[in-house]
Amino acid sequence: MSIKDDSVVQFNYTLRDEQGEVLETNDGLEPIAYLHGHDNMMHGVEDALTGKDVGAKFSVTLPASQTYGERNEDAEQRVSVKHLQGASVWKPGMRALINTDQGQRQVTIVKMGKFMATVDVNHPLAGRELTFDLEVMDVRDATSEEIAHGHAHGKGGHQH
CATH class of the missing domain: 3.10.50.40 (Chitinase A; domain 3)
Structure with a gap:
């Protein structure tokens, strides 16, 4: 078949x-x-x-x-650190999961602050x-x- x-x-x-x-x-x-x-x-x-x-x-x-998909260089967002899943200590370059309206999404940490993180929402590939x-x-x-x-x-x- x-x-x-x-x-x-x-x-x-x-x-x-x-x-x-x-x-x-x-x-x-x-x-x-x-x-x-x-x-x-x-x-x-x-x-x-x-x-x-x-x-x-x-x-x-x-x-x-x-x-x-193609990379979108403007695909960065600020999210609350409390929404990052996958580790307890975060550093730039690490990958995290966040929950969205469309389900879980993998993001890459670009910049970390005490309460907020800048993440790249492009798929890693x-x-x-x-x-x-x-x-x-x-x-x-x-x-x-x-x-x-x-x-x-x-x-x-x-x-x-």
Whole structure:
């Protein structure tokens, strides 16, 4: 079965930077599962997986616009230190989590004060050309419930 819209796809990946250094991988872990064609995956990765079959193993290098987006140099905000999650002592360059209306977001500390911090809200990998080594582990038709919910259920997907 080939990957198409309304397919539940399970895949393994290794993410590499411009120099080929591994940044992330799920090697040795459960495959990632998502519902294809429902904006649950980076557009560049989803496009690369379209039409592939179980067992397909390939690499794709994608520009920032198709992954984490371009860097916005004006994307700094001041937040209260009490909203930073992940450490008890903060220094510039450290990454923190903050809660937003759209869920948790990773930020990078630019400047620390006693009560307020200046943070860069760009994704840490924004603005970078990235290479994804992908392996399709499983493809199946989505259930009507998965399509209605807009995400994959079960192993590697949403658990509810």
